[in-house]
Amino acid sequence: MNSARKLLIPAKETTNWFGTIMEVASQPPGFDYLTFEVRRLKTGESHDGATHSNELGIVALGGRFGAQSSAGNWENVGGRPNVFSGMPWALYLPVNTRFTVTALTDCELAFCYCRAEDVHPPALIAPENVRVEIRGGANATRQINHILTPEFPAHRLLLVEVYTPGGNWSSYPPHKHDVHNPPEEVDLEEIYYYRVDRPEGYAIQRVYSRDGKLDETITVRDGELVLIPEGYHPVVAAHGYNIYYLNVLAGSARSMAASDDPDYTWVRKSWTEQDSRLPLVK
Numbered sequence: 001m002n003s004a005r006k007l008l009i010p011a012k013e014t015t016n017w018f019g020t021i022m023e024v025a026s027q028p029p030g031f032d033y034l035t036f037e038v039r040r041l042k043t044g045e046s047h048d049g050a051t052h053s054n055e056l057g058i059v060a061l062g063g064r065f066g067a068q069s070s071a072g073n074w075e076n077v078g079g080r081p082n083v084f085s086g087m088p089w090a091l092y093l094p095v096n097t098r099f100t101v102t103a104l105t106d107c108e109l110a111f112c113y114c115r116a117e118d119v120h121p122p123a124l125i126a127p128e129n130v131r132v133e134i135r136g137g138a139n140a141t142r143q144i145n146h147i148l149t150p151e152f153p154a155h156r157l158l159l160v161e162v163y164t165p166g167g168n169w170s171s172y173p174p175h176k177h178d179v180h181n182p183p184e185e186v187d188l189e190e191i192y193y194y195r196v197d198r199p200e201g202y203a204i205q206r207v208y209s210r211d212g213k214l215d216e217t218i219t220v221r222d223g224e225l226v227l228i229p230e231g232y233h234p235v236v237a238a239h240g241y242n243i244y245y246l247n248v249l250a251g252s253a254r255s256m257a258a259s260d261d262p263d264y265t266w267v268r269k270s271w272t273e274q275d276s277r278l279p280l281v282k
Helices: 005-008 265-270
Strands: 019-024 035-041 046-050 052-060 065-070 072-078 089-094 100-104 107-115 123-125 129-134 142-148 158-164 190-197 202-208 215-221 225-228 233-239 241-252
Touching: 019 065, 019 265, 035 046, 035 100, 035 190, 035 241, 052 072, 052 100, 052 142, 052 158, 052 241, 065 129, 072 089, 089 142, 107 190, 107 241, 158 233, 190 215, 202 225
Parallel strands: none
Antiparallel strands: 019 035, 035 107, 046 100, 052 089, 052 107, 065 072, 065 100, 089 123, 129 142, 142 158, 158 241, 190 225, 190 241, 202 215, 202 233
16 A cells, blocks of 8 residues: 555445545554544434543534533534535534534534543534634635634644635645644644535645655545645645635644745745635635
8 A cells, every 4th residue: 555545545435425424543653643533414313422532523514413412512503504605613522521413404524533631621613703814825825714723722632624716725835743843833643634516626635745755646535534644735726626624633732833845935925915716605
C-alpha cells in the first residue's frame, strides 16, 4: 500500500444511504489524539455512545437531531439540509459522558473524538456563535467557519469548516503545524473530511515536507477523508465544483499557529482583492 493510500480514507459503502459512511476508529500512524466517524440516521433513529477518555464535537452536516446525555439534554440541534445550504450547529460533550442522539429528520452527523484529560462543560454551538472569516485573496480566497476555536473551553479539540469555490486554492500558501515552537507554530494532527457540491467533482491535495521524504498528491472525492499527520498540505478545488471540508485538529497546544512554506510566502503580497463569490454560505 503506497503512502497516498494510507493518507486517503475512502467513504464506506452503504446499501440504503443510511449508516456509518466514514470511520477512523483508532489513531492512525502519526496520530495521538483524534478519531472520527460520520453517521447518517433516518428520522426517529437513535445512536447511543459514550465519550470515555475523549472529548467530543458532534457537527450537524445536515438535518436536525436531539441529544440526551449524562451532561445535559438538547432538544433541537441543526437546521441546514446539507453543508452547502447553511451555517453549522455543533454540540460539545466532555470526557466520561454517555449520550444518545435521535434524528428529528434524516440527518448526517460528524462525531469528532479527541483524547482528553481535562473536563470542560458541555456546550451547544449555534450558527450565531460561529465566526466567519474570508481568508486569502484572488483565487486563494476561501471561507472559514470557526466552530471550536482556541478560545473555546475544551482540552485539545479544535473544529473549523472551510469552503473553497471551484478553481480556488485553500490552505495556501502551503502551511504546516508539526513542530511545537510557539507562538510561531504548534504541533497539530489534522483531519480533512471532504464534501463536494456535485458527485463527479473532486479536490486535489498535496501533502509534503521540504526534505522530500513526504510528497504525495491525492485526488479526493465527495465523502472521502485525508489524514495530515505532518507536512504542508495545500488544496485546490476542481474548476466548477465548490469544495467543503471539516477540519478536526488536536495537538501540543490550544492554538492554530502554523508556518508557511517559505518558498511560497511571497504570494500573500500579490493579493489585491478577494473572490466575490464568497461567502458561499451564510
